[in-house]
Amino acid sequence: MAAALTESQLTARHRPTLDQALKTIGTRAYWSPHPEHPKAYGEQGTLGPAEGKAAFDALLGTRLDLDQPGTDGWVGAETSPYGVELGVTYPHPDVDVLLPAMGAGMRAWRAAGPELRAAVCLEILSRISARTHEFAHTVMHTSGQAFMMAFQAGGPHAQDRGLEAVAYAYAEQTRTPDTAEWTKPQGRRDPLTLQKRFTPVPRGISLLIGCNTFPTWNGYPGLFASLATGNAVLVKPHPRAVLPLARTVQIARDVLAEAGFDPNLVALAAERPGEGIAKTLAVRPEIRIIDYTGSTAFGDWLEVHAHQAQVYTEKAGVNTVVIDSTDDYRGMLANLAFSLSLYSGQMCTTPQNLLIPRAGISTDAGPKSFDEVVTDLAGAIESLLGDDARAGGLLGALVNPEVRARLEAAPDLGEVALASRKIDHPEFPDAAVRTPLIVKLDAARPDDLAACQSEWFGPVSFAVAVDSAEAAVDLLRRTVRERGAMTVGAYTTSEEVERAVEETCLEECAQLSLNLTGGVYVNQTAAFSDFHGSGGNPAANAALCDGAFVANRFRVVEVRREV
Amino acid sequence: MAAALTESQLTARHRPTLDQALKTIGTRAYWSPHPEHPKAYGEQGTLGPAEGKAAFDALLGTRLDLDQPGTDGWVGAETSPYGVELGVTYPHPDVDVLLPAMGAGMRAWRAAGPELRAAVCLEILSRISARTHEFAHTVMHTSGQAFMMAFQAGGPHAQDRGLEAVAYAYAEQTRTPDTAEWTKPQGRRDPLTLQKRFTPVPRGISLLIGCNTFPTWNGYPGLFASLATGNAVLVKPHPRAVLPLARTVQIARDVLAEAGFDPNLVALAAERPGEGIAKTLAVRPEIRIIDYTGSTAFGDWLEVHAHQAQVYTEKAGVNTVVIDSTDDYRGMLANLAFSLSLYSGQMCTTPQNLLIPRAGISTDAGPKSFDEVVTDLAGAIESLLGDDARAGGLLGALVNPEVRARLEAAPDLGEVALASRKIDHPEFPDAAVRTPLIVKLDAARPDDLAACQSEWFGPVSFAVAVDSAEAAVDLLRRTVRERGAMTVGAYTTSEEVERAVEETCLEECAQLSLNLTGGVYVNQTAAFSDFHGSGGNPAANAALCDGAFVANRFRVVEVRREV
Structure with a gap:
């Protein structure tokens, strides 16, 4: 069958985007080919x-x-x-049939080479991008994100992360030339000359284990990194968030077939309730790469048991913000209020522990006691979420009953500084929409310390009284080292404290946002510029996206012959 | 204390070499700054x-x-x-004291940045290069290599592999800029602008577990890749091959101190007889990276048990040469004879199984039966090694009693086509110098098949009769998949067979040398151009040297602030 999409069409269409992505991962300036605004869609074949x-x-x-x-x-x-x-129902796989079928197309996919594979990946992303409005609803109704967030994080931002992974994969595979001539002088004798050919070869089948909260954003980097490096990809979505990834698989299969490749290079593994198919798949010999986002327990299990695979995990951490001092008190409060409210704190990057010296902090609005800071932050959140419609648009819904149970248990941990409030969603009366809870803790009390050293995923944060800025930095270090962190924030006007926090993040390997008071939030990272996670603390063993995320998804085979 | 070696001196001295190495890993043409000829040394401060x-x-x-x-x-x-x-005696470490001491200098080493670290590494390599004659003797008298091989493989070739690792490490760390300004348009509102700083940070202490046969060649890549990426390196040599790495450590410590860094960034862990200190060290929490060359059993153990570390292993494989046909029969025989003789077959890259169709092969000298091929190969080896002095200079000595025991057991496996002969070394009467043994096996006999599917490390190879070229390729595939291979060789004039072997190597991820009949041998690889191992079959989980070998030895920490 002749391919409906030829190689020259695909590369002509996507090479400029790939080139810009390659350039941007080098400069790490702002760039995205995927519009963020809903109104940007509806023309030129987009929905x-x-x-x-x-x-x-x-x-x-x-x-x-x-x-x-x-x-x-x-x-x-x-x-x-x-x-x-x-x-919606999905195919349930007989893996003994599906896995061998997925291997059948790998030879042709390998032979396509890095550029054509990148172009096919970009075609898939571009088809997904054209359906961003549809994806927004699928992400909203699986993750519980509010529509606008589902649109942006589940649409263009996820597509950016996928494209970023393709760019890294392409760059890594083309670092070694296709061919080389090697001529070694031998004094007066003839030189030794060899012709060498280098071919990137895939590892095998890559398993993507998706998460409930960001099925596309967390899924696309691994999916596209593996596909672009020549592997087949089996997508195992979270049982509560199948639809966005199932549609992704469907589009990928369409594009592969149109480009003349075996659509089985990308397949879905939906599961029966309680089946736990990920555990079975993860140790199959055919599975040579695993990308995982989810609980620490299963991530650790994968790292220990799936020896036959390269395992990339994003697990859980405890994110800290050190609040030492600020020259923009209102900006700090507004910025933190937004960070804690967005998607009801259900981001792996949402701050949990706000460390505040018990003697208070200095600000441009004068000194503020510990209680004042906490009260003012609570007030900032109340004011941000005072209007129910606006609140619903920021908070989204609680993703599952476990989050709700944690939210209901958390007030027992200490003095409630800000109570969580139920909000009635105008359109969906059954949605569990809740405002953030803030509980006061004191690091000097062992029970409090223990409480804040566990992850309370969801709209729960702790205002933790500490002895001093120095004590805050010590607790930050201990938290990152023992519990991991996807993000660290700090507010300080002191060069000394800033240096101490920075040094701690360098030593404990955590990504730091300093003195954010405007429209960028500690829990947001931008593809092509920000690293998501560090891969160097217990929260994740990989970062999105860097050389290490792609370099071991393929190997290079060399064939050399005498000239 | 002012550094005796300043940053500007170091970078001025070594930047041109680094630049040439960076260029060459991109072109993979021939290059080396380290002279191969013993006579090239003795002037300009070299011994x-x-x-x-x-x-x-x-x-x-x-x-x-x-x-x-x-x-x-x-x-x-x-x-x-x-x-x-x-x-020679060496310090035995109290690791509870040594490991913390090794961490003390890491902050300054991290702060030095990629370029200065690379320059310090190149200074270490250049001091080692100046003492190549001394290193040649240390390698000869620990590995058993003949002097000329110890000189070249233990000297310039090892230094090349170290430099190659430094170049990859530098390139990887500088892919991300030090700083970036990120400006995101916001329609009519002011753009969002962030200042970002990116810092490569080390993982921790790196453990190098050295081998008996190539202490420097197999040790330098991991040592220098880890040091160049900001880690401290603890060197645990093989108990029979301590001296070359101990001298390396000593020189590294001198250079670090002269450059103003803590010499404890590189340290030696020599062990008591039977202590097995590698197993203890490998699971210490301070050890975050492990480089290992040695037995499959311990390599597998490390991969399974040292979860806290990135583990790079080169283990054992069974190397195959497919002999289907040739247009240079004499060249083929001479090339194979040399490959099997060099260092008594004690290279991880030496061919073991020569697969030959039982109906014989076609050659430029007419058709040759299976027996003729084997007899002619035996004759080529006898003629290569006919002169004892020349033989000693090629063979070296058996590295340890286990190799000798295997050599003595192997004749029981089948018909001996070439018996091993003892050679008296003119200078060292106690040296165990032995010529290669060739045993005929038949792949149709289960015992023979089982024998050749095990590794017989040392001067033991098997001429294995197979049904056809197709059967040879099948057995090659099975051997690589199940046992791993560092190298594959093939001789064929048939395009069809060539394609089949090539495709098998691409699918099973093995490095292939085709029709070598001149002065390049299947068991030799050149830094900057050839990959050593593929990292994609059971013989090794890493290749020397590529992006994957360096990319996960460090992580990048980002600090971002509003402008």
Whole structure:
């Protein structure tokens, strides 16, 4: 069958984007080819708002038949955190049939080479981008994110992270030339001359284990890094967030087939309730790469047990903000209020522990006692979320009952500085929408210290009284070392404290945001510029995205012959 | 204390060499700054032959005091494979004292940055290069290599591999700029602007577990890759091959101190007989990186148990040469004879199984039966090694009694096509010098097949009769997949067979040398151009040297602030 998409079409269409991505990961300046604004869509073959909503609605209650080999039944029981039953069913795999079928197309995919593979990946991303409005609804109704966040984080930002991974993969594979002539002088004798050919070869089948909160954003880097380096990719979504990744798989299969490749290079592994298929798949000999986002317990299990695979994990951490002093008290409070509220604190990057000297802090608005800082922060959150409609648009819904249970248990830990409030969603009455809770703790009390050294994922944060800025830095160090951290924030006007926090982050390997008071938040990272996680503390063994994230997904085979 | 070697001196001296190395790993053409010929040394501060020998002799019977903290005794019992007792003793570490001391200098070493670290590493290599004659004797009298091989492989070639690792490490660390300004447009509002700083940070202490046969060649890549990326390096040599690495450590400590850094960034961990200190060190929490060359059993153990570390292993494999046909029969025989003889087959890259169709092969000298090929190869080896002095200069000595025991057991496996012969070394009467043994096996017999699917490290190879070229390729595939391979060779004039072998090597991830009949041998790889191992089959999980070998030895910490 002739390919409907030729190599020259694909590379002509996507090479400029790839080149710009390659340039940007070198400069780390701002860039994105994927528009953030919903109004930017609706023309040039992209779905507009109404079309995207209609496409999503049309999916509900359907069987998403991916035409995969080895399908032994249909599974799916997603209920939106907004209360809607999605009713979509997906193929359940007989892995003994599916895995061999996925290997069949790898030879041709390897032979395509890095540039064509990158172009096919970019075509997949561009088809996904055109359907961003549809994806926004799928992400909203699986993660519980509010629509605008689902649109941006689940759409353009996720696509950016996928493209970034393709760029790193392409750069890494093309560091070594395709061929080389090697001529070694031998004094008066003839030189030794060899012709060498270098070919990037895949490791095998890559397993993506998706998460509930950011199915596309956390899923695309591993998916595209592995695909671009020649591997087949099996996508195992979180059972509560199948739809965004199932549609991704569907689009990837369409593009692969149109480009003349085996669509089984990308496949879905949806599971029955309680099946735990990830654990079975993770130790299969065919699985040579694993990308995982989720709990520390299972991430640690993967790192210890899946020896046959390269394992990239993003697990959980305890994120800290050191509050020592500020020259923009209102800006600091507003910035923190937004960070704690966004998606009800259900980001792996949301701050949990706010470390504040018990003697208070100095600010441009005069000295503030510990209690004043906490009260003012609570006030900033109340004011940010005072209007229910606006609050709903920021908070989204609680992703699952476990988050709600934690939120309900947390007030017992200490004095509540800001109570969580239920908000009625105008459109979805069953949505669990809650404002953030702040509990006061004191690092001098062992129980309090123990409480804040555990992760309370969700809209729970702790205002922790510490003896001094120095004590805050010590606790920060201990927290990152023992519990890991995806992010660290700090507010200080003291050069000494700034140096101490910076040195601690360098030594404990944590990403630091200093004195953010404007429209950038500690919990947000931008592709092509910011690293997400460091890969060097217990929260994650990999960073998005760097050379280490791609370099071991393929190997280079050399064939040399005499000239 | 002012540094005796300033940053500007170091970078001025070594930047051109670094730049040339960076260029060459991109082109993979021939290059080396380290002369291969013994006569090239003796001027410009380098030791000549007599000075090198005198320096080695002066080491014998001494205590090599490295002035390391936490030394709780002196150990060392090296006996040269040539029969000489070295009598050198080394500090034995109290690791509870030594490991913390090694961490003390890491902050300053991190702050030095990639360029200065590279320059310090190149200064170390250049001091080692100046003492190549001395190192040649230390390698000869620990590995059993003949002098010329110890000189070249233990000297310039090892230094090349170290420099290559430094170049990869530098390139990887400087892919991300030191700083970036990120400005994101916000429509009519002011853009968001962040200042970002990116710092490569080390993982911790790196453990190098050295091997008996190539202490410097196999040791330098990991040592210099880790040091150049900001880590401290603890060197645990093989108990029979301490001296070359101990001298390396001593020189590294001198250079570090002269450059104003803590010499404890590089330290030696020599062990008591039977202590097995590598197993203890490998799971210490301070050890975050491990480089290992040695047995498959311990390499597998490290990969499974040292979870706290990045583990890079070169283990053992079974190397195959497919002999299908040739248009240069004499060249093929001469090339293979040399490959099998060099260092008595004690290279991880030496071919073991020669797969030959039982119906014989076609050659430019007419068709040759299986027996003729084997007899002619035996004859080529006998003629290569007919002169005892020349033979000694090629073979070296058996590195340890285990190799000798295997050589003595191998004739029981089948019909001996070429018996091993003892050679009297003119200078060292106690040296165990043996010529290669070739045993005929038949892949159709299960016992024969089992025999050739095990590694017989040393001067043992098997001429294995197979049904056809196709059967040879099948057995090659199975061998690489199940046992691993550092090298694959093939001789064929058939495009079809060539394609089949090539495809097998691409699929099973093995490095292939085709139709070598001249002065390049399947068991030799050149730094900057050839990859040593693939990292994609069971023989090794890493290749020397590529991006994956360096990219995860450090992490990048980002600090961002509003402008």
